[in-house]
Amino acid sequence: MKVHQFDAVIVGAGGAGLMAALYASREIKTAVISKLYPTRSHTGAAQGGIGAALGNHEEDHWEWHAFDTVKGSDYLADQDAVDLFCQEAIEAVIELEHMGLPFDRTPEGKISQRPFGGHTNNETGRPVRRACHAADRTGHMILQTLYQQCIKNNVNFFDEFHVVDLIMNDGRPAGVVAVEIGTGEVHVFHAKAILFATGGWGKVWQITSNAHTLTGDGNAILFRRGIPLEDMEFFQFHPTGIYRLGILITEGVRGEGGVLLNDKGERFMERYAPSIKDLASRDVVSRAIYLEIKEGRGINGKGYVHLDIRPETVNKYFAEEGSDRRIDREYVESKLPDILDFCRTYIGIDPVEEPMPVQPTAHYGMGGIPTNIHGEVVIDENNTVLPGLYAAGECACVSVHGANRLGTNSLTDLIVFGRRGGQAMVEYCKQADFVPLPENPAGEVEAELERLRNASGKTRVADLRAEMQEVMSDYVGVFRLEEGMAKAVEEIRELKERYATDLHVDDRGNVFNYDLLEAWELGALLDIAEVTAVSALARKESRGAHSRDDYPKRDDVNWLKHTLAYQKPDGGIELKYKPVVITKYQPKERVY
Amino acid sequence: MEITLRIRRYNPEVDEKPYWAEYTLENVERTDRVLDLLHRVKWEIDGTLSFRRSCAHGVCGSDAMRINGMNLLACKALVKDFVKGAKGRIQVEPILGLPVIKDLIVDMDTFFEHYRTVMPYFINDEEPPERERLQSPEERAIFDESTKCILCAACTTSCPSFWANETYLGPAAIVQAHRFIFDSRDQAASERLAILSEENGVWRCRTIYNCTMACPREIPITQLIAEVKKEIGRR
Amino acid sequence: MSTLVMTVREVLRYRGKEGQLAWIGHRLAGLGTLLFFVIHVIDTSWVYFWPAGYEHAIALYRSRPFLIGELFLVLAVIYHGVNGLRVALMDWKPRLWARQRELTLAAFVLTAVLYAPAFVIMMGHIINAWSATGVAAR
Amino acid sequence: MTGTPSYNRFETLAWRYMRLSGVLIIPLVFGHLAIVHLINSVATIDYQWVVETRWAYLGWRLYDAFLLWFAGLHGFNGLRTVINDYVHNRTANRVLNYGAALFLILVLALGSIALIGTPIPEALANLP
């Protein structure tokens, strides 16, 4: 076992982790630990854009952005945080540009922006161009730019180190335990401040836009250490994943004019969201697609619809709407090169010639580790801060996304709250001392890893994971029912039992034992699946991404509140609730 | 269809030398990725098989390997690209020129060291303006191709010049340098060009084109290298 | 040095297609030509330093292995020259990369076209030489 | 940034030289091949031929001198890059490179001396 000491340790090197690292490393001794090489983080997969009311093409205001965000969240977002978020978004995006990020440009040389779901001109209700982008690889550019700047600033990276535990001493965080993947060696990182930025957990579901490595590790680690998880029932299903593969087709396609069509060739979104149609927010569109499919209007009666970006189709609708915009093949090629590439490679379809088969795909966790606007982890209904512990990015829940995140707001979240987290750690480390390491700080988790390494039951990790994904997709997906969710909770508990008693791991070695680490990751997924199902079962209303057939209406009287799920000492889950911060925007019905 | 996967395997804790192992998989779809097949081997047959992967759709750069003799991303290589009939073989081995650690996993240290050598970060020490620095779409287009790189190393490890001599910075590092050299906002082009004018820099490129053929992001690497060579010549 | 073996092996194994083939050929042809060039300069200098030796050397060139070697030498020089021009062209006009396969094939074809008459003429010399002087018997 | 960065001019020049000399060598060496191996052949070439039909003329001597120097430098620079590719051990690399350079000097010297020194046969020299 090796022990390292840093002022600040950041777990995760996606957009959020790197942004925090940039800020922290300027003033305090900082380490970034990541189970992937930083540039492999899933931020690199983000396509469409980063939201900020720059107004480079047309009138726009951060207040509009804030209202759209709150409305998109189905009024569950904390409005003080949203205001700050939308204000800081502007300077954060400019800061990225100053770091060299190669945005697409307008003819005047400014950052180019495109329309995106749920982002509107508040006066006309029409879509507004707010998504700052670099073709359809915005996340890639952000990740690369931030990593480059970290290299420039000599940030200490521990690449391919898998964090498996948070060390607590007397209720205070003292560091983390990580496995060096290349050698199997266990390392202890002793730190004053620890920030988690481990990203999402889409792998809980079958069809997902998320990477294989997005297994919610940070959330599970903290949850096991008694920290609650907030609003986990809200998980976003992106309307347009490639049929059966789940690979994301960015909302930018619809931003550029693409439309969704059912088997009859109808632009069905006209019925569900008469004013902004295909650019309604994601929960609305995903539900619409499922309803179409349920009514038998999926393409050839199958479980998908078409997304059409062929210039002739798009121009037809532009003309119908009285817009004078027109697009052509070259334009599509230049704005959506990667999307075209994905379709050509994986399904042999050229989107400029043929429409793309799409279905909703598990995409983004609105909930997560509860934090305040400084990235500090808060652990109860009164927002009590746990000093020294921070979270940012998708794994965190500030909450600015509430029950449904608007497209482009996650990348903004990484930058705004990653930066705030980094700054807060600096302030904290300047005045705080190290919490001493407890005796044998890695003992517990080492024992668990040993158990997994030698697990010789009958259930393969992959099979157990597949069963979990099936249960969650069937019962805790886009549409939910009391009965199904109860069943899910029960079945997940059974799977957890088998995980504890009947698991099988082949690889008993130390070097790059991904067999073992996948088993560990499955443990995290199961914990998260359970929290999600339990939180969802309890919430008896429909709001944002949580949509119940048995309670189809939003219920602000009883449910305008955040869920906090705690692990009970005996292993069960306890739910508490905390109020939503409402400032200017009173909840009202959501129509697009 | 039925596919026999022939994999170059090596576990430093058990094996003295690398060896070939074969796995036969049934019910393979023509559109399955080679990554899917590797997963099936790992998940259904032998969990000790080790390889890196994450995104599974060609954007993270984890899983460059040599498939049927050519560097590709396992997640962007489809079975139908290699096998036409109902039965066939696909051969997978680690990329060449970096030390193999286990099975398909190589030690990427040299690769990232070369990457860091070329100062792969934006440098402009002037006080930035209030808003964005302006850049015309034309200026932006000059370095567009080099911004696409995902650091997968498929190019560098396909280059005979790199096989011959690992001190060669390699195409990936040059692409990264190109990204900044030709960015109108950046101020350190000369420093990077000076680094690349050294013996282990661009001159080791012998215009072989393996890199360009291998790049999963379809970056015209050889063109970019040549542009850098010309730029050095101009100074 | 071990990387030399590796390069040779992997150039055969890696499916690098035309560019790689063209390169290894260029390198071998260049080195081969260099070897011949060195020998040739030395023996030609004997015209000054050691005229008798020069006659010996020329006699040696007339022997069977050298006559066959000459066939290869000319091929090597033609190919190296043509391909060298292609490489210089590609470095000079980077955007030609999109046509690299065609250009490389063109270099192969041009080499063949230039070599074919040379080959016929040289074969003629060889046959003449062997039948006329009986060198073939040596 | 500060100061002028230092470029490796030698490598840059060497690379350029390879391309330029290559283009120049083409007519020289193709001509040489045509004369020596096609129009004539080793069967007809001997001391007499060299001295009387070739080096009797200053033009041919110059032609051969150009070929000697351009091809020599080109070939040895090529050899240098090959050595640098495959021989990584510092000492071995030095030894080989210096060895090659010395050898090049020797070869160029031999060739040049022969070109300059070989007397023009009297019979020819006396021609008008």
Ligand SMILES: Cc1cc2nc3c(=O)[nH]c(=O)nc-3n(C[C@H](O)[C@H](O)[C@H](O)COP(=O)(O)OP(=O)(O)OC[C@H]3O[C@@H](n4cnc5c(N)ncnc54)[C@H](O)[C@@H]3O)c2cc1C
């Ligand atoms: C396909 C796709 C497209 C998207 N497009 C957009 C878009 O256009 N606009 C937008 O705003 N948002 C978009 N999103 C959402 C957004 O990209 C993500 O929410 C965001 O990138 C998450 O960033 P992150 O920094 O929180 O985590 P990630 O980038 O996922 O990084 C997680 C990091 O944590 C590390 N890590 C995880 N577990 C451990 C562990 N146990 N030990 C050590 N390290 C660990 C990983 O190595 C990684 O470095 C998209 C998401 C997807 C999947």
Ligand code: HEM
């Ligand atoms: C006929 C005209 C010639 C042309 C156009 C030519 C062109 C070139 C070029 C462009 C290169 C550089 C290759 C690179 O950097 O990738 C090269 C390399 C080389 N040339 Fe030539 N050359 C010619 C004749 C010769 C001759 C006559 C010799 C021998 C004396 C020779 C020996 C070499 C060698 C040894 C190399 C190095 C090979 C390598 O690096 O792979 N060349 N040539």
Ligand code: SF4
């Ligand atoms: S240039 Fe292409 S092949 Fe090379 S590392 Fe980048 S993406 Fe991979």
Ligand code: F3S
């Ligand atoms: S393969 Fe190598 S030699 Fe140059 S063109 Fe590519 S870097």
Ligand code: FES
């Ligand atoms: S797994 Fe990400 S590139 Fe293949």
